[in-house]
Amino acid sequence: TAAAIAALALGAMTGAATAACDDGEVVIKFSHVTNTDKHPKGIAASLLSERVNEEMDGKACMEVFPNSTLYDDNKVLEALLQGDVQLAAPSLSKFEAFTKKYRMFDLPFMFKNIDAVDAFQNSEAGQAMKDTMQRRGLQGLAFWHNGMKQMSANKPLLVPSDAEGLRFRVQSSDVLVAQMEAIGGIPQKMAFSEVYGALQQGVVDGQENTWSNIYGKKFFEVQDGITETNHGVIDYMVVTSTEWLDSLDEDVREQFLTILEEVTKTRNAESYEVNQAARQAIIDAGGEVRELTPEQRQEWVDAMKPVWEQFAEDVGQENIDAAQEINA
Numbered sequence: 001t002a003a004a005i006a007a008l009a010l011g012a013m014t015g016a017a018t019a020a021c022d023d024g025e026v027v028i029k030f031s032h033v034t035n036t037d038k039h040p041k042g043i044a045a046s047l048l049s050e051r052v053n054e055e056m057d058g059k060a061c062m063e064v065f066p067n068s069t070l071y072d073d074n075k076v077l078e079a080l081l082q083g084d085v086q087l088a089a090p091s092l093s094k095f096e097a098f099t100k101k102y103r104m105f106d107l108p109f110m111f112k113n114i115d116a117v118d119a120f121q122n123s124e125a126g127q128a129m130k131d132t133m134q135r136r137g138l139q140g141l142a143f144w145h146n147g148m149k150q151m152s153a154n155k156p157l158l159v160p161s162d163a164e165g166l167r168f169r170v171q172s173s174d175v176l177v178a179q180m181e182a183i184g185g186i187p188q189k190m191a192f193s194e195v196y197g198a199l200q201q202g203v204v205d206g207q208e209n210t211w212s213n214i215y216g217k218k219f220f221e222v223q224d225g226i227t228e229t230n231h232g233v234i235d236y237m238v239v240t241s242t243e244w245l246d247s248l249d250e251d252v253r254e255q256f257l258t259i260l261e262e263v264t265k266t267r268n269a270e271s272y273e274v275n276q277a278a279r280q281a282i283i284d285a286g287g288e289v290r291e292l293t294p295e296q297r298q299e300w301v302d303a304m305k306p307v308w309e310q311f312a313e314d315v316g317q318e319n320i321d322a323a324q325e326i327n328a
């Protein structure tokens with residue numbers, strides 16, 4: 001059909017995995033912003049669409065639009081509410097307009113590694129976070145992992161004072177603004193799709209991100225080097241609209257949620273390895289990776305951790321305590 005041909009043409013243009021949906025199938029459009037390979041979210045999204053298209057053939061089909069080809073993260077939640085897409089997986093930093101609870105995940109040095117993040121998310125308090133936006137029409141379905149964040153700039157960063165006066169791109173999160181101010185930086189909120197150009201043109205001097213994002217979007221090519229700080233986390237909420245989820249036949253909904261749960265388990269278990277592979281790929285491509293001595297790392301902790309106090313009320317002291325217990 002003409003629609004199928006148009007869908008294929010769009011797929012070729014955007015690199016999206018188009019399924020050429022059949023009549024009568026529930027269409028699930030999944031919009032995200034990262035690359036597709038060597039990336040925890042990209043790989044998980046591809047696996048999810050493969051499984052839905054195979055196992056739910058005749059009932060549902062999924063098209064994935066990666067690399068911000070359809071929406072930026074600051075538009076995609078509205079698009080979900082409008083019914084223009086059915087699935088998204090923005091980082092937890094991008095939900096500020098809908099909930100302040102996710103600020104927990106942006107607080108620097110809150111979690112010692114991705115296993116600690118996983119344990120917190122799987123606690124009762126973590127699981128309840130999936131439901132905190134229901135009254136705003138959004139339903140969280142699953143936490144997907146990316147990994148720990150690293151710092152980069154157009155000059156070497158070994159101690160926080162190296163960041164003094166530098167402009168840093170941050171995601172749209174006030175916690176991250178406070179974090180960069182705490183080290184004397186000048187934070188600038190910016191969409192992910194604009195970061196490479198902004199670094200290249202000197203609109204900003206530095207940024208923070210995971211190995212897979214720094215590799216996938218080639219930030220290392222336009223930075224002096226990457227400092228292995230592991231100071232924070234980028235993780236995702238796979239999210240849909242309550243209205244769309246409620247509109248599904250029960251068997252379709254159950255099968256879809258089961259596949260999503262299985263993909264989540266499988267891919268979250270691999271996220272660390274995917275990031276370590278991206279770290280190595282950066283080095284292989286000639287990127288500079290700087291490791292910190294314990295003393296240098298402690299300086300970053302001391303400079304950034306006071307930010308917790310500013311946001312303790314939003315995230316709940318009991319959650320901070322629970323996270324620290326998991327780290328111990």
Ligand code: LMR
Nearest residue numbers: 033034091171192209213
């Ligand atoms: C960012 O904006 O840096 C990240 O949230 C991008 C992503 O989806 O990992």
